[in-house]
Amino acid sequence: MIAEEENAPAKKPFLATTPGVVLACLAACFLWGSAFPCVKIGYELFAVDAADVPSILAFAGVRFTLAGLMVVVGMSVARRRAFVPERRDLPAIGVLSLFQTVLQYVLFYVGLANCAGVTSSILEASNSFLCVLLAALVFRFERLTPRKLLGCAVGFAGVVLVNVTGESGGLSFTLAGEGMVLASTVAAATSSNLAKRFSSSHDPVLLSGWQFVVGGVVMMAVGFAAGGHVAPADAADPLPALALLGYLGFISAAAYSLWSLALAANPVSRVAVFGFMNPVFGVLLSAVLLGETNVVSPVVAVAALALVSVGIVVVNRPEAAVGSARREA
Numbered sequence: 001m002i003a004e005e006e007n008a009p010a011k012k013p014f015l016a017t018t019p020g021v022v023l024a025c026l027a028a029c030f031l032w033g034s035a036f037p038c039v040k041i042g043y044e045l046f047a048v049d050a051a052d053v054p055s056i057l058a059f060a061g062v063r064f065t066l067a068g069l070m071v072v073v074g075m076s077v078a079r080r081r082a083f084v085p086e087r088r089d090l091p092a093i094g095v096l097s098l099f100q101t102v103l104q105y106v107l108f109y110v111g112l113a114n115c116a117g118v119t120s121s122i123l124e125a126s127n128s129f130l131c132v133l134l135a136a137l138v139f140r141f142e143r144l145t146p147r148k149l150l151g152c153a154v155g156f157a158g159v160v161l162v163n164v165t166g167e168s169g170g171l172s173f174t175l176a177g178e179g180m181v182l183a184s185t186v187a188a189a190t191s192s193n194l195a196k197r198f199s200s201s202h203d204p205v206l207l208s209g210w211q212f213v214v215g216g217v218v219m220m221a222v223g224f225a226a227g228g229h230v231a232p233a234d235a236a237d238p239l240p241a242l243a244l245l246g247y248l249g250f251i252s253a254a255a256y257s258l259w260s261l262a263l264a265a266n267p268v269s270r271v272a273v274f275g276f277m278n279p280v281f282g283v284l285l286s287a288v289l290l291g292e293t294n295v296v297s298p299v300v301a302v303a304a305l306a307l308v309s310v311g312i313v314v315v316n317r318p319e320a321a322v323g324s325a326r327r328e329a
Contacts, residue, residue: 015265018316024262025274031255033281037289038248045241047233056109058223058230064101065216066249071209071257085210092198093210100191100256101215104184106222111180123181125159125279128152130189131272139193142267148315152269155276155311158304192263192272199264208260212252273315276308 014020042048048055075083085093108124129152136144198207223230232241262271283301 013265015262021262021266021270021316024258025271026277028255028258028262029274029277030281031251032278034285034289035248035251036279036282037286038244038251040286040290042241042244042248045233045244046230048230052228053110054223054226054228055230056223056228057106057219057226058228060105060109061216061219061221061223062230063216063245063248064105064212064252065220066245067252067256068209068212068214068216070249070253071205072213074253075205075209083206083209085206089202089206089210092194092202092207093214096191096194096198096207097211097215097218099187099194100211102218103187104191105215105219107180107184107187111177111182111184114174114177114180123178124185125156125276126182127185127188127192128272128275129156130185131192131275132269134189134193135196135268135272139197139268141193141196142269147317148269151273151311151313151315151317153311154314155273155308158307158311159276159279161300161304161307189272192259193268195260196263196268199260204260204264205257208257209253212256270316273312276311280305280308 015024042059043050043056046055046059048059050056072083132148132152133144135141136148195204195207198204232238234241259271280301283304
């Protein structure tokens with residue numbers, strides 16, 4: 001009896017199962033999708049002009065610092081001990097914060113001020129493609145298969161469809177605009193693979209929280225040094241602005257922690273393909289929260305959601321009998 005128990009296969013963690021990875025990734029993408037309209041609302045509540053890059057960076061820095069502190073304080077309470085990094089964690093935190101927070105968002109916000117919204121949305125969605133390519137060709141976590149490429153292509157088609165049929169402008173490309181946004185997606189895809197690599201020897205939630213603290217402080221310093229400001233526009237009633245800022249911090253804290261845990265338990269491609277849901281959720285939630293019901297038709301939204309869903313299913317479909325004998329990294 002004891003021998004049978006010892007030889008029994010180890011039970012998969014919940015996030016490594018199909019229901020687990022689907023729930024975690026969709027929850028993270030829903031939160032990230034809600035960030036699109038909430039950031040727009042935040043700019044209004046804090047009187048931040050879309051062209052005021054220093055204030056945008058300072059605003060983002062406050063948000064990410066708050067997100068990191070939420071993770072640190074929350075985990076300290078949950079574990080009944082200080083949730084602080086050891087010396088061996090510091091290099092991983094520094095590298096991750098550089099790519100995940102500083103480079104990604106500085107490049108994105110600078111580029112966004114100089115490019116069309118449609119093109120930037122499509123370029124941002126290419127992050128999922130880049131994650132899969134980097135995982136296979138650079139980090140060597142897994143094999144690049146036709147199934148993975150097909151799933152990503154179908155999901156990406158859904159993102160293109162929901163953007164090119166909207167009313168927010170045409171496609172264009174400039175180095176200072178779309179080029180910066182594309183560079184930000186490279187940084188984001190690199191950070192996802194780095195999170196996967198570091199999770200084998202570091203607590204992924206600890207890395208998530210502290211990289212936000214470090215990256216957020218750097219962005220605040222840059223933004224404020226360049227003349228940015230962050231203050232509620234309505235000084236007499238600052239509660240709505242502060243509440244929204246708190247929610248934006250929660251979005252980053254919860255979504256990235258879930259995403260990091262999912263990456264730690266699954267192949268990168270299995271998680272990355274869910275990233276195509278971000279712009280779809282963003283469009284749907286913008287319609288609800290901002291009243292942007294004329295941005296995309298319901299038929300197009302449903303078609304885009306269907307394509308993204310098919311792409312997710314294709315990438316997560318088990319390998320054929322020959323391939324299933326090999327476990328993906």
